[in-house]
Amino acid sequence: MAALITPALVCGVRSHGEHGAIARLLTPDHGLLAGYVRGGRSRALRPVLLPGNSVKAEFRARTEEQLASLTVELEHSRAPLLSEPLPAAAIDWVCALTAAALPEGTPYPALYQALDGVLGAVDAAPAARGWAVALVRYELLLLAELGFGLDLGRCAATGGAQDLVYVSPRSAAAVSRDAAVGYESRLLPLPPFLLEGGAAEWDAILDGLRLTGFFLERSVLTEWKADVLAARDRLVDRLKRAVA
Template sequence: MHVRAPAVVCASRPNGETAVVARLLTADHGLVAGYVAGGRGRDLRPVLIPGNLVEAELRARSDNQLPFARLELVQSRGPWLGEPLQSAAIVWVTALTASALPERQPFPALYEALTALLDAVCLAPSARDWTLPLLSYEVLLMRELGYGGPIERPQSEGWADLLTVFDRLGRDLARFPLAHRRVDVMAARAMLRERLAKIDGA
């Protein structure tokens, strides 16, 4: 196995004293796990922030082995870690992606949608501008996995109606793609929901 491609960092977990196993979403190879030597060190920790866009090179002797990964930072989401709404949205969508998708199955539409959504979360003037795209991404993910249909549009453009749709969709996510996950990924969505509720007019 030898893959070199742009990727979105979706998750990482410690492996041994200094390494991590990163889960990366690529357009053509889907979600791929890779062993990052020194991933817990000072130089690579900023590269492994969820939501970061990286250039990834993954090598393994066979498709059954965990590949070694070398990552080059292309675009960092680090500047938004201190922003409550943006950081909560980034943590949620990357955790959802890492937890719900099967490994090494290509989902090019999801890759394009996720990169566009992350840009919107970081660059849009307010959360009102990216909440509906976030819900659209969740629906696309469920549809790509064989669940659900078109997004249920809010009855009006009011913030309360949008949050009602947010809650209904959350129940579908918990019931279907995340039903058998051991880690409570939905806790990240609950935190995002709590912060969205504090927006004026909610």
């Protein structure tokens, strides 16, 4: 019986049978993996199998085709954050996105590190503006890792790299201010922090969420995965109300 022991981030959990659960975990070297947790709905394991938690996971399966049995040991709990509306919505969304978007068994080490960073920021930041920028960048990275990356380095119309302030929804490429004249209403705002790094004000963060949300909905969260966007809608709505 093959065994894999690895650190992991809990991304999704659903009930299976009377007492068990199927958990989907993001691992650093093996990507998204699913496993059956015996007693996963028990009082002892429910607090461990919360999206956003960091765990030590052991997967065992007789064949690659068989759903692995999974045991988990809690490394870091984010349960206290789930009683706070904004952090809870952020964790719910970013974990649901990861579980829905990634194919199983494909390594995405950069996404693992980035997701760990986002969850750590939600954990540590005293206010939402401290983690919202990281969340937008995670969405942008996920699009790129799945082959739907945005070209933000040059203007789609002129090829220049100066004064890039919009993104074309058709080409997913940046557009300069001059090239956008007359077409502004058809383009998506490109917030400066996605080009320059650093912190951002709320208007720019919300523009970033609008930008990544458009391409996630169009290219990644299609068909049956579209219901995952409800978690994102809750997050964006709570952010808008918090900064209104």
